[in-house]
Amino acid sequence: MKARFVGQGASRYVVGDVTPFDQKNEMFCRPFWDEAQLDLGKKFYMTEVPPKNKPGYELKGQALVNASWHLENIFAQGVAGGRMGMYAWEWEQIYEYPLVPPGLKIETDNPAELTRGIKKVASFFGASLVGVCKLDRRWVYSAAYPLRDQKSTPNEVPDTCQYAIVVAIEMDYKAIGCSPTNPSSGATGLGYSKMAFTAGLLAHYIRGLGYQAVACGNDTACSIPLAIDAGLGELARSGLLITPAFGPRVRLAKVLTDLPLVADRPIEFGVWDFCLKCEKCALKCPSQSIRYGEPTNKPNNISNREGLLRWPINAETCLAFWATNGTDCSNCIRSCPFNKPPGWLHDAVRWGVRTLPRLNPFFVWMDDVCGYGKQRNPDRFWSS
Ligand code: SF4
Ligand code: SF4
Numbered sequence: 001m002k003a004r005f006v007g008q009g010a011s012r013y014v015v016g017d018v019t020p021f022d023q024k025n026e027m028f029c030r031p032f033w034d035e036a037q038l039d040l041g042k043k044f045y046m047t048e049v050p051p052k053n054k055p056g057y058e059l060k061g062q063a064l065v066n067a068s069w070h071l072e073n074i075f076a077q078g079v080a081g082g083r084m085g086m087y088a089w090e091w092e093q094i095y096e097y098p099l100v101p102p103g104l105k106i107e108t109d110n111p112a113e114l115t116r117g118i119k120k121v122a123s124f125f126g127a128s129l130v131g132v133c134k135l136d137r138r139w140v141y142s143a144a145y146p147l148r149d150q151k152s153t154p155n156e157v158p159d160t161c162q163y164a165i166v167v168a169i170e171m172d173y174k175a176i177g178c179s180p181t182n183p184s185s186g187a188t189g190l191g192y193s194k195m196a197f198t199a200g201l202l203a204h205y206i207r208g209l210g211y212q213a214v215a216c217g218n219d220t221a222c223s224i225p226l227a228i229d230a231g232l233g234e235l236a237r238s239g240l241l242i243t244p245a246f247g248p249r250v251r252l253a254k255v256l257t258d259l260p261l262v263a264d265r266p267i268e269f270g271v272w273d274f275c276l277k278c279e280k281c282a283l284k285c286p287s288q289s290i291r292y293g294e295p296t297n298k299p300n301n302i303s304n305r306e307g308l309l310r311w312p313i314n315a316e317t318c319l320a321f322w323a324t325n326g327t328d329c330s331n332c333i334r335s336c337p338f339n340k341p342p343g344w345l346h347d348a349v350r351w352g353v354r355t356l357p358r359l360n361p362f363f364v365w366m367d368d369v370c371g372y373g374k375q376r377n378p379d380r381f382w383s384s
Contacts, residue, residue, distance in 0.1 A: 001266035002185055002269075002354075003244050003268060003269035003354070004092065004267065004268050004269065004354075005231075005265040005266070005267060005268075006265075006266050006267065006268045007266075008266060009133065009136075009225070009227030009228045009229030009230075009231075009266035010078050010136070010224075010226075010228040010229055010235075010266075011136075012233060012266075013308045013309055013310050014299060014307060014308060014309075015297050015307065015308065015309045016306065016307040017307050018138045018305060018306070018307035018308065019305050019306045019307060020138075020142035021103070021141055021142060021222065021305050022141065022142050022143045022145070022152065023081075023141040023143060023144050023152075023155070023219070023320035024143065024145035024152055025302045025303055026145070026218075026303060026315075027303045027315035027316065028079055028080070028147070028218075028319075029145045029147065029317050029319070030302075031044060031045060031319075032147060032150050033150065034136060034275060034299070037047060037278070037316070039207060040316075040319060040320055040323060041235065042326075043321065043323040044319060047323075048088040049062070049240045049326040049327070050255070050361055052326075053378045055181070055377060055378040056178060056181025056182050056183065056373065056379075057182060057326065057327070057377030058182075060382070061181065061182025061183060061186070061327075061378065062182060062327075063165075063184075064081055064182060064183070064186040065182050065185040065189055065327060066189075066191030066192075067186075067189075068185075068186040068187070068190040068192075068193060068194075069189035069190075069192060070085075070193065071193035071196055072126060072189065072192040072193045072195070072196050072217070073378040075196065075250050076192075076193075076195075076196030076200065076217060077146075077147075077148070078192065078195065078196060078216060078217020078253070079192065079217065079218050079219075079221050079231075080136065080146065080147040080148065080219075080220050080377050081144060081146025081147050081149075081219050082146070082215075082217055082218075082219030082220060082236060082347065083144070083146060083219065083220075084148075085196070085200070085224060086196040086197065086199070086200025086201075086215065087196060087199070087200060087215050087216055087217060087219065088215075089214050091204060091207055093220050097233075103210075104132040104210055105209070105210030105211070106209040106210060106211075107241045108259070108260050111260045111261055111262050112262050114118050114247040114259065114260070114261060115132055115262045116238060117262045118130075118132070118165060118202075118206070118259070118261065119132075120342050121202060121205050122165065122167050122198065122202050123204035124186065125197070125201045125202055125205075126194055126197060126198040127167035127168065127198050127202075128167075128170040128245070128246065128250065129164075129167070129168035129170075129232055129243060129245065129250065130165065130166070130168070131166050131227065131230030131231045131232045132163060132164070132165050132169050132232040132262065132263050132264050133163070133164050133166065133226060133229035133231070133259045133263050133264065134163060134164075134229070134231055134263050135157075135161060135162055135163055135221075136225070136226075136228075137281075138162050138225075139221050139222045139225040139226055139229075140155060140157055140221040141155045141219075141220060141221060141222070141234045142155065144220065145218065146219075150233045155220060156257055157220065157221070158212060158214075158258070160212060160258040161212060161257055161258050162258060163256070163257050163258075163259065163260075163261045163263070164221070164229075164230065164251060164254045164255070164256050164257075165202065165254060165255045165257065165261070165307060166223070166226050166227045166230040166232060166253075166254045167185065167195070167198050167199060167202070167252070167253050167254070167255075167324065168232055168243060168246070168251070168252055169191050169194045169195055169198065169250060169252075169253070169291045170189045170246050170248040170249060171187040171188065171190070171248055171249050171250065171251060171330075171333075172187040172190070173249065173339070173340075173341050174376065174380075174381060175187035175381055176188075176249055176330050176333050176334050176339070177334055177376035178374070178375065178376045178377070178378040178380075178381050179319075179329055179330035179331050179333065179334045179375065180286065180325050180327065180328070180329035180330065180331055181327065181378040182327050182378065183378050183381035184328075184329075184330045184334070185327045185328050185330075187330070188251070188330060191250075191251035192217065192251060194251070195217050195251050195252070196215075196217060196253070197217070198253065199215040199217065199253035199254065199255050200215050202215065203215035203255045203257075206255065206257050206311060209259065211219060211257055211258050211259040212257055212258045212259075213255050213256070213257045213259075214255065214256040214257070215254075215255050216254055216256070217253050218253075220256070221254065221256070223241075223252035223253070223254060223333040224239075224240070224241045224252065225242050226252075226254055228241065228254050228266060229263075229266060230263070230266075231264035231266050231267050231334065232252075232262050232267075233267070233271070234267070234269065235271070235272075235299040235310055236248060236267060236271055236275050236289075236311075236336070236338075237275040237278070237279070237281055237290060237291070237295075237311040238281040238311075238313070238332040238333075238336065239290070239310070239312070239313035239332075240332065240336075241335065242271045242336070242338045244254045244267070244269055244350065245342060246338050246339070247337075247338030247340065248333045248336050248338060248339055249333050249339045250288075251338075255330075269308070269350070269353070269354045270353040270354040270355075270357055270360075271338070272328070273360060274337075274338075274357070274360050274363070274364075275311070276360075277360040277361050277364055278337060278360070278364045278367075278372055279292050280335045280337065280364070280367070281331070281335050281336055282369075283330060283335070283378055284331045284332070284334070284335035284373065285318075285331055286321050286325075286329065286331060287314075287317040287318055287320065287321035288317065289313055289314040289315070289317045289318040290311065290313060290332060291311040291312065291313075291381035292349050295309050295310050296309070296310075296311070297309045297310075297314065298312070299312055300312050300313070300314040300316070301314070301316055302314075303315040303316070308351065326357065331375075334373060334375070336365065336373070337349075337364065337372065337373070338350070339373075339380070340372070349363055349366075
């Protein structure tokens with residue numbers, strides 16, 4: 001689907017001073033230091049979850065989830081602060097073939113060609129979408145909080161890293177449809193492992209060209225504004241990025257670099273106006289963590305930044321539901337009308353959303369009538 005180019009990326013949501021964001025305020029970190037979240041931390045991080053004799057919660061599903069997360073958890077830890085394994089900032093030369101002489105640097109007198117090459121390699125390594133933007137330092141965390149150390153550390157992204165390459169990894173449509181049960185958690189975990197694989201290899205490729213590369217998952221900088229700046233999509237009521245091809249059914253990683261590239265242009269394809277009329281994610285959120293009605297610049301708690309007009313998510317109640325559910329949740333992805341595989345009918349509706357916003361209430365109604373967004377029986381993940 002074609003989108004319109006617009007002049008502003010994530011800046012279009014800025015309505016005041018954007019407060020610097022310390023990663024310790026991110027919801028996965030707060031259970032380690034925030035008194036009010038310590039009990040939630042014990043429940044979420046330290047309590048064993050016995051399998052249940054219930055579709056979507058059996059041992060085979062739990063094993064699937066843990067296997068899907070394995071590469072991220074053991075060799076990257078982007079959710080826990082990154083800066084190791086696939087997300088290491090420095091690279092130790094252990095074994096390389098061919099053994100290229102050190103100190104070589106690729107010619108960079110044609111940034112457009114270089115950018116095409118970087119995108120080709122990102123896709124080759126597994127990116128479903130890739131975009132490039134100038135690195136807006138407002139979206140870089142003011143401090144890092146690696147869960148390994150459980151203390152704030154300076155987040156010293158080199159000044160020379162002027163660009164971000166943002167990659168989006170598509171998650172499995174049918175598995176996400178089973179949310180909030182184990183098949184959808186498996187799709188999420190696999191998305192995180194693929195993020196680390198793709199961004200880590202891409203960073204290593206750039207280092208091989210003689211340039212700096214900082215690969216990151218959720219760590220180091222907010223992924224969504226960078227993805228918006230890089231022309232991958234728009235911000236939605238669910239707090240997620242909506243892409244034209246996959247809707248919100250993607251995970252995001254990025255590589256910060258000093259390689260001289262050509263930035264993509266931000267896009268718009270009717271998401272904001274559609275979200276004003278559609279509240280499906282809010283209705284289907286089991287913890288009622290998604291805001292109804294108009295957007296606001298008022299944060300729910302310290303996990304939201306100030307200075308942005310959007311629909312801020314209540315990450316406290318969201319994580320509390322995950323802890324009670326025994327596995328994470330993607331209902332806000334599953335229920336979104338933009339979450340559909342490509343196809344002529346879905347593409348025609350997306351065209352309508354972009355060009356005929358007056359029909360948005362009708363499109364939302366049709367989505368409901370057609371039964372989209374309902375939970376898929378988790379048993380069908382195994383049988384189909
Ligand atoms: S992940 Fe689930 S609980 Fe959290 S905001 Fe989305 S729908 Fe709500
Ligand atoms: S479900 Fe509706 S309101 Fe929520 S993000 Fe998707 S389009 Fe926007």
